[in-house]
Amino acid sequence: MFKVMIVDDEPAIREGLKTIIDWNRIGFEVVDAAANGREALQKFERIQPDLMIMDIRMPGMNGLEVIEQLRRNHSRTHVLILSGHADFEYARRALGYGVDGYLLKPVDEVEMEQELLRVYESLEQEQHVGAQRQQPVPxxxxxxxxxxxxxxxxxxxxxxxxxxxxxxxxxxxxxxxxxxxxxxxxxxxxxxxxxxxxxxxxxxxxxxxxxxxxxxxxxxxxxxxxxxxxxxxxxxxxxxxxxxxxxxxxxxxxxxxxxxxxxxxxxxxxxxxxxxxxxxxSRSKPYGYGQEPEHTEQPSILAPQANEWADRLYYAVDIRSLEAAERVLTELMSVCHLARLAERDTKSLSSHVLSLALSRLPGSVAGSGPAVQSCLALIPELYSAPTAASMIDLMLRGLEQLLQSINGVSHESVMKQMTDFIRRHYSDNLKLELLAEVFNYNSAYLGKMFKTYTGESFNHFLDGVRLDRAKELLAQGMKVHKVASMVGYANVDYFHSKFKKYTGVSPSAYREQMENEQQH
The missing domain is CATH 3.30.70.270 (Reverse transcriptase/Diguanylate cyclase domain)
Structure with missing residues (x-):
């Protein structure tokens, strides 16, 4: 129940309002009454009514002055004012103080119940909001x-x-x-x-x-x-x-x-x-692929080129070395990170590198086509990998299955793998340093091992493989400049000098010699 105080200087009106309205049904209880403004203010402090029904004209201190005092004391109690026709100006001013409405004397019972119901709804809403405000926020x-x-x-x-x-x-x-x-x-x-x-x-x-x-x-x-x-x-x-x-x-x-x-x-x-x-x-070094580059005083780091990394990955797969493939992919991630490539760009580059590398495999390993296609089917999954580490793991799992399907990982010696590798890739721009990375050896040490195993230096062995192949191509009647390019020599004059030193004759003379032998 909400508390009501009636304030009017006429006893008949005070008593009449108590009896003509079924206060309990509406949700109110008349707790007290006052005969003038001063009495109303005195009782207000003790009663703290939710609603005051107040006559606008009273001797000593009128209703308007009471409302003004209440608002000055920051009271938000609701007020319905009673007024006669001649008191309209008072009523208008009272509305400026935030009263809920006014009723004309003599009071109409139906009209007053409607006003009371409207005030009751306002009080209910305020009570609900107040309860929410009092409830502590988690x-x-x-x-x-x-x-x-x-x-x-x-x-x-x-x-x-x-x-x-x-x-x-x-x-x-x-x-x-x-x-x-x-x-x-x-x-x-x-x-x-x-x-x-x-x-x-x-x-x-x-x-x-x-x-x-x-x-x-x-x-x-x-x-x-x-x-x-x-x-x-x-x-x-x-x-x-x-x-x-x-x-x-x-x-x-x-x-x-x-x-x-x-x-x-x-x-x-x-x-x-x-x-x-x-x-x-914060302030730690959590990154797994190289130190996070500073924004200042750092040289420009170019994004890695797909063809270069595809070659390295292909060589690792070609020698059947999952460890070498892991090194290549880990280093690729490090370069991407240092170059500040976005996640999407890194995934796109990695997918391209894997695709380029494996597309070369069927040409050098017979019957590897289906296994290569199975590995390439993993590429869409790379784009959902949450980290670079998980993306590498995904690619390595695919490569491991690929290697197992092409007769497993070779157990031949490193030197045998290396010489076979050179014979397969003599036309590429092979360097001892590159093979040292692929086989995970120090280049100087690998060079000494190679010479011990073959009896020749790396470069001399490579030239021998290339020039033996050049002899086969020249014997087929191919032009000198084309042969030079096919066996890995970009400069024809350099090829000419190498070939003559190796065979004792020039490439063109050797081709003529082979043509004459074939005619006889």
Whole structure:
């Protein structure tokens, strides 16, 4: 029931209003009455009525002066005024003080009940809103308002309402991936899980931060603590789910929380470059593919060229070395990261490199076509890989199956692999340094091993393979300049001098000699 006080200098009106209205049915109770304005103000302090029904004209202190005094004291009590026809100007002024309405004397019962019902609805709404305001806002919502709201005033109110008083503050951000590459769903489930682990006394508040889950903590989170949190999340997840985590800088004041949040956000947006740890801590070196380049005083790093890296990957596959392929792909990721390639561009380049490398394989390995196509079918999956490390793992799994399907990894000696490799690729721009990278040897040491094994230096052996092939092509009547290009010599004069030194005759003379022998 809402409380009502009737204020009128006429006793008949005071008593009449009490009896003609069924107050309880409407939701009101008449708790007191006053004969003049001063009495009304005195009783108001004690009664605190929700509604005052007040005569506009009373001796000593009229109704208008009472309403003015109430509003001056910041009272928001509702008021219905009673007036005669001659008091319209008073009534108009009273409306300026925010009264709910006025009724003409003599009071009409139906009209007054309608006014009372309207006031009752207003009081009910105010009571509901007031109850909501009194209900404390959950801490995680205050953190969300403070960090996510675009309104500066709302951020400030949220900060004041938090008033945590922790010695330091730090924002952690978590990103969830399922096997299909989707972002986090089922927010309430994960947040409830985190809330069940901690409460505010333990200085942790879990909240939603856009596509991520955030944690405001008063503890200091370094790599060890963040790793423990991530492992705990993984323990409560399925095998197909993955969590990535980033910890922003620690700050001393709550108003600096945006700095910690921005720091964590910047780190997590670099999630693709996280190493196998799957996390990053402010001012640490979490990246698995080379140091994060500084924005200043760094030389320009060009994006890697697909053809160059495709050649290296092809050579690694051609010698049946999964280890060499892993080195090539890891180095490619390092160069992409240092060149600041975007995630999408890195995936596109990697897919192109894999495609170019494997497209050459059927030409050198008979029957490898179906296995190559099976490996290339993995390319669409590369675009959903959450990190560079997971993308490399995906490519290596495909390459491992490919190598197993083409008679497995060779167990021949490194030197036998190397000489066979040269005989297959003599026309390429082969360098000892390149093969040292492919076979994972120091180039000087590999050169000595090669000479011990073959009795010749690398360059002399390569020239011998090339020139023997040149002899075969010249014997078929091919032109000298074309033969030079086909066996790996870009300069015809250089080929001429090499061939003459090797055979004792010029290329053209050798071709004529072979033609004469064939005629006889």
């Amino acid at each position: 801490a995680h919502e205050l953190v969300e308002q403070m960090l996510m709201s675009s309104s500066g005033k709302e951020q400030e109110r949220a900060q004041q309402a938090l008033s945590l008083g922790w010695p330091s503050y730090q924002v952690l951000l978590l990103e969830h991936h399922a096997s299909r590459g989707d972002h986090l769903d089922g927010w309430s489930t994960y947040l409830e899980q985190l809330h069940s682990w901690w409460n505010m006394e333990q200085r942790h508040i879990a909240f939603r931060a856009g596509n991520y889950i955030g944690i405001l903590t008063g503890r200091s989170y370094g790599e060890r603590e963040l790793s423990e949190l991530r492992e705990r999340l993984l323990d409560h997840s399925t095998a197909s789910e993955m969590w990535y985590a980033a910890a922003g800088m620690e700050v001393d004041e709550l108003e600096q929380l945006h700095d910690s949040y921005a720091d964590a956000l910047d780190l997590l947006e670099q999630r693709f470059w996280f190493g196998t740890k799957g996390m990053a801590v």
